[in-house]
Amino acid sequence: MFRPVAVKPNFCAQEEEVLQFWQSERIFDLLREKNEAGPRFSFIDGPITANNPMGVHHAWGRTYKDLFQRYKSMLGYHLRYQNGFDCQGLWVEVEVEREMGFNSKRQIEAYGLESFSLKCRERVIHYADLITEQSKRLGQWMDWQDSYYTMTDNNIEHIWHFLRRCHDRGWLYRGHRTMPWCIRCGTSLSQHELVGTDTYINLTHTAVYLELPVLDRNQERFLVWTTTPWTLSANVALAVHPELEYAYIRWQGKVYILSRLLVDKLLPKGDLIKTVPGKELVGLRYQGPFDTFAAQQGVEHQVIPWTEVGEEEGTGIVHIAPGCGAEDFELSKLHNLPVLVPINDDGDYVSGFGFLSGMNVRRANPQILQDLQQKNLLLRTEEYTHRYPVCWRCGEELVFKVVDEWFIATDPVRPALIREAAKVRWMPESAGKRMEDWLQNMGDWCISRKRFWGLPLPIYLCSCGKVTVLGSRHELEERAVPTPLRIPELHRPWIDEVRIRCPHCGEMVERIPEVGDAWLDAGIVPYSTLHYLDNPQYWRTWFPGEFITEMREQIRLWFYSMLFMSVTLEDRTPYQSALVYEKLMDVNGRPMHRSLGNAIWFDEAVGRMGADAMRWLFASQNTETNLLFGYGPAEEVTRKLLVLWNVYSFFVTYANIDHFDPTKHASSNVSRPFLDRWILARLNSLVTIARDRFGHYDAATVTRECERFIEDLSNWWLRCNRRRFWKTEEDSEKVSAYLTLYEVLVTFIRLVAPIVPFLAEQIYQNLVCSVESDAPRSVHLSSYPEPLPTNLKDSLEPRMTLIQRVIRLGRAARNKASIKVRQPITKMILVGFTLIEQEAIQELSNIIKDELNLKELVYEQTARGLQEILLLPNLPILGPRFGKHLPAIRTALMGLSGEKALLLLQDQQPLSVLVEGEEVLLQPEEILVQRLDQPGFAAEAEGHILVVLDTYIPPELRREGLARDLAHAIQNLRKEAGFKVEDRIRTYFQASPELTEVLHEYSLYLKKETLSEELSAMNDSGRTTQQVEIDGIPVHFVLEKVV
């Protein structure tokens, strides 16, 4: 006996039960033991940031990871199952700051680095544990005891090894870069922090027009515009567009130079002297706004070309301060300009800036304007509103600031990176192109961050100028002064206390305070987690990874950093296949965002839709397009899974009634009817497809094919075969039905087990484990279905497709003639079928007759007499050709035999017609063919196939149809009356003569169908009756339950 199956399953509750089962039976452990000796499959897990609860977008990638690992494990592969957590970096710090109510680096320092680091670690551990639990709920099987954490000394040491290698090759250097900076928080922001929704707001600033005298040219002045007067103190150049026209304008005794197009707006009353292209201004020198400042000494202010200069605002001449702007800084590298950084971390002017020194930049504007006024450099000011970035923590306006950072030069490795990236199998291929584009264009890798909780860079910069990079903890211990080294972990602040002696000059040197870019942490994973340094043999066994998968942005992040580090260390790619998927959006295609209120949390989602439905949704998604995630789409998935469930539930219900035991029948001894052989052939094709597509990491195709199969199984095979399960005698037909359905279900759930591990397990336990004591304890311990050798001559699938097509056309014809399926029909005529097709159908014509409720199926070669073919002139073409003779053409066409003409036209032959005594040739495109059903027939065509329904219903068939209608009506009344399916009743009626006749004629049938012990005319006319209409004719019934 199988366990009875809930008609309305609670998938979520069932999944929890399965989780319990897996845990208590140690199924995952058993799986690992089983495959221990199998071939290896090396999957490398991209670390998930252990900083917040898991989002549904994480669940997408984790579904792939689990799905393909489960598939491989069912093929017998031995896997590592190591999950990873990304533990360090700015985002952890930001969250901890938020948690603590801090909003600046200074508050962290006041709080104490040690406590702060411990808080960060605490947060990471907390969320790693939470994500672990959530992942388990998703059904992800990993060795959760052995997850890797990027904050471990092991990981750090491997990165140190890498950095040392870079340093030895001379790739490591100190350089500058501009950072968005918040002077209130005293901290830089990463580019990623500028992406959010509220980082740019409309702000009004005082914009100034200032005039800077051209050196050695009396009276000539550049007209310059800026919205950030505080940066003028660091001005070193002016930029013009080399191709734009600039005007010399005389006004009030001076000559102003500005963009030609802006003259009317800025100096409408001036006189135009001449215009020159911008390139003629390049190289001119001018007097800077604050030349007297000590910091400005030696700066030669000059005009440089820049094609980004616009004419929409300002003056067409742009003030350049490389220490205060990202673009300015880039230009300084191009034109070798000095970089002046006027303010410190808190926004106070540093020394060397005259009256500004010591003043905070927020209060400097009035003094700056006053000073410019006094020097006669200020033309005018205006209030200017624009989009300006602000700090997302505190709302303070951001400034751009040049800071010192550490870099790895990429040019030396670039060719090898491109070469190795080309060896990777990228899915989709465009991911590989993206990677190549990135590798061609990327700049040097900035690896330092001015933060606290992160990889400590093992860089020691001596005052003598020499740089020492330590390559291991061992080296640190050897060099540490004083020894021995006593620190709990390789993190700040502990590691900062360690000093070494400079190997060149002997001075004591401190570690630089910077920590590392978090992509170093993740990029080293193919080395650190595979024990490259401490167990080289193990590393060689599992390196390189065969498969990785992450979302697309990881191409230039994780995929890149792994490639970079691996090429540096071993000159080869660390992964062979990379599956890239797109972004997860809400159902309307908008990004999910906490502030938009459209975010869906994993816990909520999994609780409402269940893990299987979620996994199916992810697995069916085309990886190349964004996924629109929501409960609506999940509901659709659930309905599909429910169809499978219903088939399963149907099987269990009847198998239990009939005490069917699949182990009692040898599969090979059963003779199977066509439909059974067909569904098994379908299943076999599906197995072949699934193996092929899963093998190519293409889950979407497998999922789609599975949906088609469920459809065929439920809506075709089962619907056509239900009677075989109901009937009481146990013959070979019935045994074959049970056995076939059983085999199909058991194979199918093994096939979909990687996608829906819970549902598959649930069904497997009931269908397999309850009858086979020596079967594997879990569906996930069974092997993946294998295709059987197929008999191609059988061509079961094309034959069935043809039959399905005929039935579809027949239904359409019925619909067109408004004859419901309940009404039997004399015959349907199949026109134009080849002999092969006729043969293919012949054996199965009963299926067609049953489905369409036909008495007879006949074949005809032509549609003569069944369909009228009308030939009409194609007016837009024939109109110009024949003009007023057109009516004659029309008449001539009407006179032709449609059948014959059609054959000619189908062969693209011209048609000869006699018009007013002359023969005229009409080309096929000049004629329109219209098909009309003959009265008494309803036809539907598709391709060369035509089915024609004979719509004449003889009286005896009409009575049969009415009988079915009556049965239907009585069944409905039974239901309305609340009778049980097995209740016996007495039925009394009062009907028209025609219906009364039918009621008598089909009395036996009706009694049987409706479980009526009595069916007779009412003699007591006073009773309350229920009226129904049969084909528009009223009839009254009284139903009584037999007690």
Next chain:
RNA sequence: GGGCCUUUAGCUCAGCUGGUUAGAGCGCACGCCUGAUAAGUGUGAGGUCUCUGGUUCGAAUCCAGAAAGGCCCA
């Protein structure tokens, strides 16, 4: 400015190496079934396959160009 991708029915998307009258799900309209039943299911309407050229006997599909949108880099 460079690169990648997308554009097919009201919505979400399939359409492999070019080949009958371009498909599915959802939604909509009208039905069917009532022994899987607060489920299931049929038919239909709806598309100049973004546009313009080209290659070809034949193009949603290949090539070139354009437009719109998205992402990455600068």
